[in-house]
Amino acid sequence: MEGSTVSGSQDGQIASPRRAPSQQRSRERVERMLAAASALIAEQGSDAMRMGEVAERAGVSIGSLYQFFPDKRAIIWALAERYTAESQACIAAALAKVSDAEGLRRAFSELVDIYYRLFLAEPVMRDIWSGTQADKALRELELADSRANAEFLTAVLKRLRPTADPAALETTAFLIWQMGEATMRLAISVGRQEGDDLVAAYKRMALRELVGE
Amino acid sequence: MEGSTVSGSQDGQIASPRRAPSQQRSRERVERMLAAASALIAEQGSDAMRMGEVAERAGVSIGSLYQFFPDKRAIIWALAERYTAESQACIAAALAKVSDAEGLRRAFSELVDIYYRLFLAEPVMRDIWSGTQADKALRELELADSRANAEFLTAVLKRLRPTADPAALETTAFLIWQMGEATMRLAISVGRQEGDDLVAAYKRMALRELVGE
DNA sequence: TGCAAACGTGAGGATTACTCATGTTTCGGA
DNA sequence: TCCGAAACATGAGTAATCCTCACGTTTGCA
Numbered sequence: 001m002e003g004s005t006v007s008g009s010q011d012g013q014i015a016s017p018r019r020a021p022s023q024q025r026s027r028e029r030v031e032r033m034l035a036a037a038s039a040l041i042a043e044q045g046s047d048a049m050r051m052g053e054v055a056e057r058a059g060v061s062i063g064s065l066y067q068f069f070p071d072k073r074a075i076i077w078a079l080a081e082r083y084t085a086e087s088q089a090c091i092a093a094a095l096a097k098v099s100d101a102e103g104l105r106r107a108f109s110e111l112v113d114i115y116y117r118l119f120l121a122e123p124v125m126r127d128i129w130s131g132t133q134a135d136k137a138l139r140e141l142e143l144a145d146s147r148a149n150a151e152f153l154t155a156v157l158k159r160l161r162p163t164a165d166p167a168a169l170e171t172t173a174f175l176i177w178q179m180g181e182a183t184m185r186l187a188i189s190v191g192r193q194e195g196d197d198l199v200a201a202y203k204r205m206a207l208r209e210l211v212g213e
Numbered sequence: 214m215e216g217s218t219v220s221g222s223q224d225g226q227i228a229s230p231r232r233a234p235s236q237q238r239s240r241e242r243v244e245r246m247l248a249a250a251s252a253l254i255a256e257q258g259s260d261a262m263r264m265g266e267v268a269e270r271a272g273v274s275i276g277s278l279y280q281f282f283p284d285k286r287a288i289i290w291a292l293a294e295r296y297t298a299e300s301q302a303c304i305a306a307a308l309a310k311v312s313d314a315e316g317l318r319r320a321f322s323e324l325v326d327i328y329y330r331l332f333l334a335e336p337v338m339r340d341i342w343s344g345t346q347a348d349k350a351l352r353e354l355e356l357a358d359s360r361a362n363a364e365f366l367t368a369v370l371k372r373l374r375p376t377a378d379p380a381a382l383e384t385t386a387f388l389i390w391q392m393g394e395a396t397m398r399l400a401i402s403v404g405r406q407e408g409d410d411l412v413a414a415y416k417r418m419a420l421r422e423l424v425g426e
Numbered sequence: 427t428g429c430a431a432a433c434g435t436g437a438g439g440a441t442t443a444c445t446c447a448t449g450t451t452t453c454g455g456a
Numbered sequence: 457t458c459c460g461a462a463a464c465a466t467g468a469g470t471a472a473t474c475c476t477c478a479c480g481t482t483t484g485c486a
Contacts, residue, residue, distance in 0.1 A: 019463070019464080021463095021464090022462095022463070022464095023463070023464075025464080026463080026464060026465095029464090029465095060465080060466090061465060061466045061467060062466085062467070063464095063465065063466050063467065064464075064465055064466075067463095067464070067465075
């Protein structure tokens with residue numbers, strides 16, 4: 001998983017191999033490229049982001065950019081991967097020590113709020129997850145991320161309801177998580193007031209399913 | 214709304230006006246263009262669809278294509294609009310005569326099945342709704358469609374639960390509908406077995422919310 | 427029947443992701 | 457310390473594709 005920052009491509013295949021930065025100089029330059037891309041996505045969206053502009057703003061040539069990222073999607077993928085890695089750790093921590101229904105209620109409720117605020121505050125994340133779903137590799141990254149997150153939830157449910165069918169719990173947890181992400185995407189694409197209402201309604205519905213009435 | 218087949222563009226603005234076909238000949242040609250686009254999307258997806266190929270397969274010149282569709286997105290938008298119009302009528306019919314909880318349970322359950330089968334069977338619809346969410350105009354069309362559909366559901370809920378807060382019912386109906394669409398998109402992007410399970414789980418959750426325990 | 431508007435055409439303009447031949451820097455080993 | 461190989465850097469050029477536009481043709485109507 002070490003060099004995975006460098007890959008990412010259409011139809012889920014690993015793209016043609018590109019050099020991973022091994023020297024200090026190039027590592028710093030790759031950071032600058034990612035920072036430039038991030039800024040441009042925040043300003044204009046990933047669709048309007050031009051590779052030439054990324055290179056210019058990073059202070060590197062277009063050729064250098066393509067030396068480390070096989071194509072445009074790869075640079076977006078790299079940014080997305082960072083976000084997922086970060087948030088996954090946060091989610092694991094929040095759910096790890098849940099041991100009863102009330103704890104789950106509190107942890108889940110808090111998690112939804114954090115996620116929602118994150119979506120509202122991070123234009124890059126918003127753009128990547130709500131706009132660029134056309135990219136197959138990104139969809140698969142999101143799906144994998146979602147499965148991983150749902151597993152934390154599954155673990156909690158199995159602990160709280162040891163007699164229930166494990167497969168059913170897995171399906172429920174995955175669905176609830178995916179619906180949460182769908183709700184976030186929806187909430188940020190409508191007005192703030194309606195978005196808040198929708199998130200609140202989701203939270204209510206999800207909790208009803210997770211901890212019963 | 215008459216000539217709306219012809220418009221559709223970025224940032225929700227109506228695109229630069231394009232001639233609407235007024236003669237018999239051109240109406241037939243526009244149909245051929247839409248049919249060609251539909252076939253190509255079914256074969257390779259809307260992203261890989263080339264405007265030149267659409268024109269060639271429709272037996273018209275590239276110039277004619279652009280005479281009626283301001284840009285590539287417009288032709289996809291036109292196809293999407295047809296689907297929404299069709300399905301909306303079907304949904305309205307299914308929900309119009311619901312008068313009690315048991316009727317709602319049956320109608321909703323059937324509706325979900327129909328929608329799921331539709332998604333599975335229609336590659337064009339699948340492509341448009343699950344892939345090309347990057348297009349702002351399409352997102353807005355889908356949102357408007359979803360709101361319209363949710364309203365039918367809202368109407369039923371208001372009939373069945375006259376004492377409940379109307380605004381809350383609206384939010385609930387809209388959220389449930391959006392989650393349904395999210396579930397469909399998810400279900401078709403995972404395997405058939407898991408997809409079926411997810412749809413079944415969604416149906417259970419939604420019904421729990423709609424008609425109680 | 428003639429004319430204006432609608433329609434039809436396809437070569438070419440414009441944009442942009444991406445390549446590649448060539449030059450420069452870094453670094454380990456002799 | 458020096459050399460050679462590998463890593464790195466460059467940017468003009470290529471290819472693909474969306475879309476335009478100037479000019480010809482057909483249709484409908486007064």
